[in-house]
Amino acid sequence: MKVQSETAQAPDLRAMAHAMRFLSMDAIVRAEDGHPGTPLGGADIATALFSQALKYDPKVPDWPDRDRFVHSAGHGSMLLYSALHLAGYDKIDMAQIKAFRVLGSHTAGHPEFDIQAGIETTTGPLGQGIANAVGMAVAERILNHRFGDGIVDHYTYAYTGDGCLMEGIAAEVIALAGHLKLGKLIWLWDDNQMTDDGPTDQAVSENQQIRFENNGWHVQSVDGHDAQAVAAAIAVAKGDPRPSMIACRTLIGFGIPRIQNDRAAHGGKITKQDTDAARANLEWPYAPFEIPQHIYDAWGVAGQSGAKARAAWQARVDAMDPQDRAEWDRVMAGKLPEGWQQTIREAKQRFVAENTPRPGIQASGEMLSALAECIPELISGAPDLEAATKHKRQLAPFTASDRGGRYIHYGVREHAMGAMMNGMTVHGGLVSMGTTFLVFSDYMRHTLRMAALMRIPGLFVFSHDSIGIGKNGPTHQPVEYLASLRAFPNMWTIRPADAVEMAEAWELGLHHREGPTAIIASRQPLDVLRGGAGSENRTARGAYVLAEAADGARRVTLIGTGSEVAVALKAREVLQAKGIPTAVVSMPCWELFEAQDRAYRDAVLPANTVRVAVEAAVRLGWDRYIGPEGAFIGMEGFGASGDYPDLYRHFGITPEAVAAAAEARL
C-alpha cells in the first residue's frame, strides 16, 4: 500500500495531529529522554481515534461506560499524554507535559495506570497492553450481559506497534479474541515497518492480514497518516461482528527529517535542532509547548459530545430497577456482596467437622464453588487444567455464544490468562481469579509483576506446589518459586497448611485490594491441622503459633509452611517426647507477618529459642526468620521423579531431620 502522507484531509485533523507531534517532541527534548518514533508516527491515528471515535468525557475520566483505550506501545508514552492533554483531561495539564519523565509527575517514562488521568493500564513491557485490552473486552461483554445495553456497551481500543505483535503473548490473545468473537475490540496497528533494530523484515516474514483473519479477525489497511481514513476504518470496524485490526501504514518519527522512517526514531535522542527542522518541515509556527486555542477547541469537541452521552447514560442508570442499581453500584465499587465472609466461615467449620485430608487444590476448588455462588461477578479460568485444579466446571464457560458464562477456556495460554485478568480488573466490575500449576506461573510471571506494580487485586491460585506432586518429576516440581514470588513488592504469597488456612487464604485474597494474591496449593492431601478453627482468620497474621510448647518454657521453634507444617508437628512430637518444649509456627504468608508489630513477631519467633524452618523449597529468604544459629530443612536443588513419600525421604525433609537439626543446636 502506498503511503500517502500528504493526501488531502480536513486541515483541522492534520493540525490537531501536529499539535500532538510538537507537544511530544518538545517534551522529549525537555526531558532529554524518551521515544519520539511512536508519537510522531502515530499522531494521526490517535487524532482520528480521540476526535472521531472514542467515547469519553474528560471531566469524568472514570465514567464506567467509557470506551477503553490502551496504549500498548508504552515506550511512546508521549502519544498518550499529548492526546490526553489536548482532549482535556485535567490531570495531564501543560505542567505535566513539561514534567515528562520527572520524578513525581503523572507523565512517567511509560504510562502508569491512573484512571483519573485517562491511563487505563500500565504499559511498556511489550504485549501486555494489547492483552489487557482483550481482558477489558471480555469484561465489557460479561457486564453487558448482566446489566444490559443501556448500562454497559462500549468499545475497547488498543494501539499496538510491531513489538507487541511479535511477542508470544500476542499470539495467545489474538487467538482468544478471535475465538471468543470479541466484536467490540479494535486494534490500531502502527504499521511503520521499523523497530529499534531496524526494518521489521529482519525478523518478520508473516503477513499480518492473513494472520489476523486466520484467527477470526476483521482486517483493514489504511494510510496511517490520513486521519479521516483511519476514522472511516474504525467506523467500518464497529460494524463488523469480529474483533478488528486496522493496519495503519505510517512513517516512524514522522516530521523530523533526520530520523523519519529510520531506526533512530524508535528511542534515539532528539534535540532542539530536530524540533526546529520539524517546525520548518511541517510548517508549524508555534513556540514550544504553545498550542493555539483553535486547536484546543477542535480537540474539545469529542469530549463535549462524550459528556452528553455520559449524561444520557447517567439517566439510564438512574432509571434502573433499584435492585439492579444497587448491584451495579456494588460491583463497580469493587465491593463484595453481603454474606461472602459467612461462606468462608461455613467452609472452615465444614472442613473441621469433616476432618478429612484434602489436597490443597481440592480445598481451593471447594472455596471457588462456594464463593462463586455468592459472588456473581467472580470469573475464573485454568488454562487447560480444569480437572487437575478441581474446577469441575461449576461455572458455565464464557463463549462467543454465551456471554453469561463465568469460566474462561483460555486454552494452554497462561500468559494470556494473567494479562486478561489484569485487563478485567482494571476495567472494573469483576473479581478475577485464575489457576494453574505453580511451575507454569513462570509463563505468566510478568503479569503478576504488572498487577503488583499497578497495585490492583487479582486472585491467582498456583497448584502442585512442590516435590509433593511426585512422579511428574522436576520439570513440574517448583522448588524456587516461593522465593521468586515472595520477591514481588505488593503481592501476598500465601501457602496454606490445610483446608482451614486455604479458606482463610481465599478470604485474604478477596479482601486484598492493593495488589495481587498468590495462593499456593498442594496436590497431595493435607490433614486438617487447625481443629478448633474458630472465626478468627489466623492466616491474616502471616504466621502464628499453631502448637505451643508443652511442659516448660519454649526452647525450640519449628516453622513450616504448607504441607511441611505437618512435618514440623511430627518433629515437635519427637522433641516433646524427649522433654524439649517445642512450638510449631505455621507461617503461610511472609508479607503479612512483616506487617505485624515487633512485639507480635518476637513472640511468635523468639530469638532465644532454637529456630528450625522446614519448607520443600530453596532456602533463599529463610535466614531472616531462623537467624544465624538456626537451621533450614528444605531443597538444595531441583526435585526428582518418584513417589512423593520417597522424595521427601530422599531429600531429607522428614520429622526426624527437623528434630535432629533442632537438637543439634540446643
Add this chain to the structure above:
Amino acid sequence: MKVQSETAQAPDLRAMAHAMRFLSMDAIVRAEDGHPGTPLGGADIATALFSQALKYDPKVPDWPDRDRFVHSAGHGSMLLYSALHLAGYDKIDMAQIKAFRVLGSHTAGHPEFDIQAGIETTTGPLGQGIANAVGMAVAERILNHRFGDGIVDHYTYAYTGDGCLMEGIAAEVIALAGHLKLGKLIWLWDDNQMTDDGPTDQAVSENQQIRFENNGWHVQSVDGHDAQAVAAAIAVAKGDPRPSMIACRTLIGFGIPRIQNDRAAHGGKITKQDTDAARANLEWPYAPFEIPQHIYDAWGVAGQSGAKARAAWQARVDAMDPQDRAEWDRVMAGKLPEGWQQTIREAKQRFVAENTPRPGIQASGEMLSALAECIPELISGAPDLEAATKHKRQLAPFTASDRGGRYIHYGVREHAMGAMMNGMTVHGGLVSMGTTFLVFSDYMRHTLRMAALMRIPGLFVFSHDSIGIGKNGPTHQPVEYLASLRAFPNMWTIRPADAVEMAEAWELGLHHREGPTAIIASRQPLDVLRGGAGSENRTARGAYVLAEAADGARRVTLIGTGSEVAVALKAREVLQAKGIPTAVVSMPCWELFEAQDRAYRDAVLPANTVRVAVEAAVRLGWDRYIGPEGAFIGMEGFGASGDYPDLYRHFGITPEAVAAAAEARL
C-alpha cells in the same frame, strides 16, 4: 480429513506401533501414574519416524551428526521411552521401562536431558521442546556452514501436541523458523483435537495449515495412524526448502476403548482392565512387557542402517584437514580455544589503564567484541535491543541467505531466544549467549529454569539492572529480579561492580559448564573500582574484600553489588573519616561465595562487625549475610520515573544512609 485408522499398511509397522502402545500402557499401569493419550495416539507417527526417517545409531547415541528428535509433548514421555527401548538404546532397557517414574530411573515422569539415553532435551513445560528444536536446527546450519555437508548435515524433528502450539512461545519460534528458512526442521503435529480440558475447539479456532504457511512453512496433512503415509510425508518434507509441519490426524488414547478420543486419555488413570480391553481390541496376544523377537528385529533395522551411515561419516571426519579436524573436535567437546583467557586479562588491563567510567552493558559489549574474535563458535543475539545492549553489530547476522552469520535477529521475542539458546547448547558445537533488559528476563524465565535443570551452560547478559536506568520508570526497573534469579539452583547470578568485574564475570560465564550464568549489567556508567586488577579472578570467590578497614581493626563491613559498591566505598570514606575502621566487600555472586569454605566466608564477612548491605533491589535473601543485627539499604517497593541520581536520593540509597545505618548499630 477422514481418519483411516484401519487402512491397509505393512503389518509390521502396525505391529511395531502396537509394541510401543503396549509397552507404554503397561508401564503406566505399573507406575500407577502417567499420560496414556500421547503414546497410544502417537505410536504410528513415532514408528514411522524411528523406522523410516530418523538417522541414528543407538549404540553411539552421541554421534554428532545424528538427526535430533525432540519429544515436545513431554507428558507423553512413554512415547519416547518405548521408542528408544525398541530402537535399541541400551540405557532404556526393559528394567527402565518397568521403572517408569520410579525414583532414580532414567525414565522420569517427563523426559530428562540425557544424550546417552537418546533424550536430546528436557521437555514437559509446553512449547519449550519445539523451541529447543528450532535452536538445534539453527546450530546445524551454522556448523554445516563451518564444517561442510560431509560433517554436519542432519534433520531436526519435533513431536508436538496441541498444547505446545497454543503457547505464545510457539508463535515466536514458528515465525523465526519460517523467516530463517530452516528447511531441515520437521515438526510432527499429533493432531488429535483433544486436550485435558476437552475438544480443542473450546479454545482454538485458527486453521493451523494457514498459520504455518503464512509463516513460511511447508504443510502436509496425513492420517496419523497410517505410518507409511507419515513416512511418505516426511520424505516429501525433506525435499522442501522450507521448515515443514506435518499434521498427523490421530485419536488420542488409540486402542483403549474406554478412553480413545476422550479427554480422559490425556492424563487419566488407566488400569489392568483397560490394558486387557486394549489387548482384545488390538488383537495383541503378548503378556505385559513381552515383546516378541521379530518386533525387536523390525525395530532394529533403522539403527543398523544408522550405524553404517555413522561409519561412513566417521571416515569423512578421519579424512578431514588436520586443522579443521582439531577445530571440530574442540568445539564438539565444548572446549574454548587457546588464548581466550588472555583476551579476558587484556581487557581487564585495558579497563584499568583507561580508567574511564563505562556502563556495565558497555563493558559487556566490549567483552563480546573481543571474545567473538577469538571464539568463532560464539553466537549472540539481543531481541530488538542490539543498540541498547551495545552489540553494535560486531557480528554479521545469521539469515536465510547467510548461514555464516553469528548474530541472530530474534525480533521482539525473548522467550524464543532463551529456548533456542538452550537448543543450540544441547546440540553441541556452539557457545550461545543472549542479551536483553533484565525486566524482560521474566518473559524468558522458564528457559533459564530449563537450562539450570539440565545443568547446561548458557551465557545470559541482562542489562538495565535497577533504578539506575532512570527515566524509563518502574516498568523497566527490575527491583525484584536479583532475588528471583538467585533462587534458581545451578545458575550463577553475577552482578559486576565495574568493568574489571564484568570481564571476570564473562570469564566465569564461559567457564561454567554445569549450569547457566546470568550477568547483570548497569545502564549507567560505573567507575573502575579495581585499580590494581591483577590477574586473579576475584569475582570467582563470589565476594571479596575490595577495601580493607584502615587505622585499626575492622568494626564495620559494608557489602555491595554492582553499581552500589561505589555507594559503599563512599560510605566507607564517611565512616573512616569519623575514625571507624570500615571495610567494603564487593559481592558479585552469592552462589560462588556459598561455595567458598567457612574460613574464607567468615574472614570476608566477620560476624563480629556491623554489617550493612546496599543493593538497589529488594531485601529478600540479604539477611543471610547481614545477620539479625545488620542493616539493608535498598528498595522496599517498585521504582519510579525520574533522573537516576534523583531516584537514588528519593529511595534513600546513598552513602550517607549506609554510613548512618552502620553508625546506628555500633
